[in-house]
Amino acid sequence: MLDSFSSVPPSNIAEPFFIRNSEVTGPDMDLDFAYPLEDRYKCLLCGRCLRNPRQSLECGHRFCESCLTEELRKDAPRCPVDKQALSANGVFPDKGAEREIGQLVVNCVNKKAGCEIQASIKELQEHLEECKYATIECIHKSKGCNVQVPRCHLAEHLENECQFRQEPCKFCQELIPLAQTEDHTKQCPKAPSSCPNGCELTGVTREEVEKHLQDECPQSEANCRFNSYGCTFKGPRSHVSEHESLSMAEHLLMVTSNLANLELSLSESRRELQEVSNQRDLFKNTVTQQASEITSLKQKSEKQDGKIASLQKMVANQTDKLMKFEQDLETTAKKEEVEGQKRDLVAVKETVKRTENRLTKLETRGSGGGGVFSGATGEVETQLASQDRQLGIHDVRLAEMDLRFQILETASFDGTLLWKIKDYTRRKHDATTGRTLSLYSQPFYTSRNGYKMCARVYLNGDGMGKGTHMSLFFVVMRGDYDALLPWPFRQKVTLMLLDQDQGRRHLSDTFRPDPTSSSFKRPTSDMNIASGCPLFVSQAVVEGSPYLKDDTIFIKVIVETSDLVGP
Numbered sequence: 159m160l161d162s163f164s165s166v167p168p169s170n171i172a173e174p175f176f177i178r179n180s181e182v183t184g185p186d187m188d189l190d191f192a193y194p195l196e197d198r199y200k201c202l203l204c205g206r207c208l209r210n211p212r213q214s215l216e217c218g219h220r221f222c223e224s225c226l227t228e229e230l231r232k233d234a235p236r237c238p239v240d241k242q243a244l245s246a247n248g249v250f251p252d253k254g255a256e257r258e259i260g261q262l263v264v265n266c267v268n269k270k271a272g273c274e275i276q277a278s279i280k281e282l283q284e285h286l287e288e289c290k291y292a293t294i295e296c297i298h299k300s301k302g303c304n305v306q307v308p309r310c311h312l313a314e315h316l317e318n319e320c321q322f323r324q325e326p327c328k329f330c331q332e333l334i335p336l337a338q339t340e341d342h343t344k345q346c347p348k349a350p351s352s353c354p355n356g357c358e359l360t361g362v363t364r365e366e367v368e369k370h371l372q373d374e375c376p377q378s379e380a381n382c383r384f385n386s387y388g389c390t391f392k393g394p395r396s397h398v399s400e401h402e403s404l405s406m407a408e409h410l411l412m413v414t415s416n417l418a419n420l421e422l423s424l425s426e427s428r429r430e431l432q433e434v435s436n437q438r439d440l441f442k443n444t445v446t447q448q449a450s451e452i453t454s455l456k457q458k459s460e461k462q463d464g465k466i467a468s469l470q471k472m473v474a475n476q477t478d479k480l481m482k483f484e485q486d487l488e489t490t491a492k493k494e495e496v497e498g499q500k501r502d503l504v505a506v507k508e509t510v511k512r513t514e515n516r517l518t519k520l521e522t523r524g525s526g527g528g529g530v531f532s533g534a535t536g537e538v539e540t541q542l543a544s545q546d547r548q549l550g551i552h553d554v555r556l557a558e559m560d561l562r563f564q565i566l567e568t569a570s571f572d573g574t575l576l577w578k579i580k581d582y583t584r585r586k587h588d589a590t591t592g593r594t595l596s597l598y599s600q601p602f603y604t605s606r607n608g609y610k611m612c613a614r615v616y617l618n619g620d621g622m623g624k625g626t627h628m629s630l631f632f633v634v635m636r637g638d639y640d641a642l643l644p645w646p647f648r649q650k651v652t653l654m655l656l657d658q659d660q661g662r663r664h665l666s667d668t669f670r671p672d673p674t675s676s677s678f679k680r681p682t683s684d685m686n687i688a689s690g691c692p693l694f695v696s697q698a699v700v701e702g703s704p705y706l707k708d709d710t711i712f713i714k715v716i717v718e719t720s721d722l723v724g725p
Contacts, residue, residue: 207259296315303320605719653713
């Protein structure tokens, strides 16, 4: 043999010789070439027949793929012939050499067993699948035969040698593996047998013996027919008949006693049945009453549903009023206007005071002069009442202006909201009882002409966090400058619960808006759907000492504005 692959026993023909029939790459197996192997088909690294040949562009030589891969792992890979440097980028598959190697003629790997066939490497696998000298396993391997024989001797093995070949049972004709014939005969229902009780029954099969023992054998053990009535006699079947004829009186007493017990049981069953019937009638009445109550409850529920719908409408109306009020706040007069109203109010108060002084003087002068000043006094009182009404109107307007001004003063225009929530315990109780499920913060803005936003908090949680967590959400509101702003809203949002001790343990969550969500589209109503964290922080943590002080918590919302270009 002039050249070969590494050795593998040729008996296991189930494994293919090639990974791909067109490539000499597959598991190592000795090849016996019919002619001397030319040097151009040998790998310059291992000296064996090329396997999956590769050619180097640098030197033009051919190598086995595996040999070349191993050589390229070295620090300075070089061709062993001309010492040219080798690189992975300068290597390509040599399909021409691969086809030529596939046509090389080799002897069958079963040549020593007698096969004289010669075939090309490409056709060798196809021949091995049919070679009559190839060693194969017995077809009864799954049943226990581990013998391996040449394919040409398999028929002889199956016919004369295999201990697991199928043979018909001489009694029942069922096909049984030869090695299991003895065990089958011991259990075969058609095998000849005799009565084990020694009653001289012969010439019958095993299955007939079993029937004989059950129904006929006089030596078989049997119970008295009155066994169910209490008779305990047991013995050979011939003795049982004699016992039954001699013990008739005792058997009749047993039957009579059983009948009496049955009548007693029957009476007891009738009594229990009557009780069950009475309970059934009682249950029936109860069910009827409960059905009536359920009908009444349904009617009440429908009324409650109507009331709830009405309340929901009222809540919607109140929400609309609140949104309108917030819009009004945006158009509220400036601080100078409020100061002007205050000055007007001071002037009115001074006028009233002067009028009161004049009235006092007039009353003093006219105390002894009869009705000279009565007309003047009435006129003054009328003027005073008018001034009081004007003063009341100005007080109301001033209070409204103060409230609007306070809201405007707390509004933020740098994308940061600092929200102080007082009376936490009361507000949490309102949320738990369903009176006020959520709270809205005052609006804040990314700039004077920027996005309008607010925060929404559920102190008793919402969705997955209901009852266990505080849920915090971010809301995009409709603003006056939305037409000039880019949409959807894309700014990074950070939600925070502030630590009131040393400020080192703030709890925060940050998210970037989903551009496809309707929560961040341009608002078509007063505000979009809230988006945020249903499981922002557990209620146990919120009510811990660093975050809840003086029944107050602080929430902070930060909207990234550094990359925002104004309108």
